[in-house]
Amino acid sequence: MSSLKHLKVSPKEAHTATIIFLHGLGDSGQGWLPVAKALWSNFPGLKWILPHAPLQPVTINQGMRMPSWFDLSTLDKLTDSKYDDERGLLASIASVDALIQAEVDAGIPESKIFLGGFSQGGAVAMYSGLTGKRRLGGLLALSTWIPLNHKVPQTLTTHSRDIPIFWGHGKDDPVVAYEFGERSVDLLTRQLGFPRVPAGSIFARPGLRFQTYEHIGHGTNQREIEDIKLWLEAALK
Numbered sequence: 001m002s003s004l005k006h007l008k009v010s011p012k013e014a015h016t017a018t019i020i021f022l023h024g025l026g027d028s029g030q031g032w033l034p035v036a037k038a039l040w041s042n043f044p045g046l047k048w049i050l051p052h053a054p055l056q057p058v059t060i061n062q063g064m065r066m067p068s069w070f071d072l073s074t075l076d077k078l079t080d081s082k083y084d085d086e087r088g089l090l091a092s093i094a095s096v097d098a099l100i101q102a103e104v105d106a107g108i109p110e111s112k113i114f115l116g117g118f119s120q121g122g123a124v125a126m127y128s129g130l131t132g133k134r135r136l137g138g139l140l141a142l143s144t145w146i147p148l149n150h151k152v153p154q155t156l157t158t159h160s161r162d163i164p165i166f167w168g169h170g171k172d173d174p175v176v177a178y179e180f181g182e183r184s185v186d187l188l189t190r191q192l193g194f195p196r197v198p199a200g201s202i203f204a205r206p207g208l209r210f211q212t213y214e215h216i217g218h219g220t221n222q223r224e225i226e227d228i229k230l231w232l233e234a235a236l237k
Contacts, residue, residue: 004095009036009048016045017112017137017236018103020096022121024143026066028052032118035225042229043236049099053092053121069124070147078180081150089147093128100134114235116140116166119176119218123147126184129163131155138235140228141167143176143218146184153192161194165208166231168224170216178212185210202227203234 007029023031029050036048053067060072070088077083096115103113114137117125122144129139130152144167146152165188169181188194188208197207211227 004051004054004099006049006051006099007033009033009040009050011043011045011047012040013044015047015106015108017043017114018047018049018108019114019116019140019232020049020051020099020103021115021140022051022069022096022117022124023053023067024117024119024121025053025058025068025072026061027118028067035220038225039229039232043232046232046236047103049103051096051099056088069120072120075175075177078145078147078176079149079183081148084147086148089124089127092124093132096124096128097132097134110135111137112236114138114140114232116142117144118142118220119144127152129165130160131157133157135159136163138164138166138232140231141165142220142224143169143173143181144184145176145180146187149184149187152187156192161192162206164203164205164235165194166211166228167208168211168213168220168227170213170218172215173218175218181210202230205235 021032029052032050053069055065056068057063057065058068069092071085074083115125115129122141126141126146169178171178194208195206197204197209
């Protein structure tokens with residue numbers, strides 16, 4: 001297991017919490033640095049860690065080597081587990097967990113560590129949070145899906161149902177279709193009993209908040225960033 005290179009945005013005051021956020025396919029931690037900086041002043045004790053995915057061949061891009069958390073062979077069947085690169089996914093989860101352990105070793109409790117990601121990075125974050133040993137403070141899932149969904153009912157940890165989740169997805173996403181986000185949320189709430197955040201509420205612990213963004217494609221916007229800010233404010237109390 002190799003150590004992930006990453007960017008770090010240090011807190012402006014005493015370090016009390018950490019968020020590790022994983023970028024999407026072909027991107028780097030640099031791509032989400034503007035969001036971290038935009039939210040920096042709102043959370044004086046929060047440290048941001050923005051890892052860079054390793055370079056590897058990606059089937060969907062004709063085998064071209066690029067930053068990727070695992071191999072992808074299709075975007076049309078993201079909730080069909082037979083297309084998942086389980087080995088690559090689990091390797092990335094192990095590397096991310098090493099970053100979490102470093103924060104724990106530095107004195108940050110798991111309950112004050114948040115794991116999130118966009119698109120492919122969100123898939124890593126969600127599977128890690130749902131099936132891992134960590135009792136995290138929360139999960140952020142943006143424009144993503146749950147991989148290895150056929151295994152989730154068997155690998156789900158009991159404590160994962162207590163982890164608050166913010167899930168945002170653009171209705172017009174042409175890359176990770178909105179329906180895959182819906183299916184993943186339905187797996188958690190309808191099949192596995194994850195409670196939803198009550199209508200009109202920003203946050204609940206436990207609670208999954210699924211926020212839809214009209215006229216947004218594969219990306220984020222100011223409204224979603226504001227929603228994340230409000231959710232994090234509540235989660236960090």
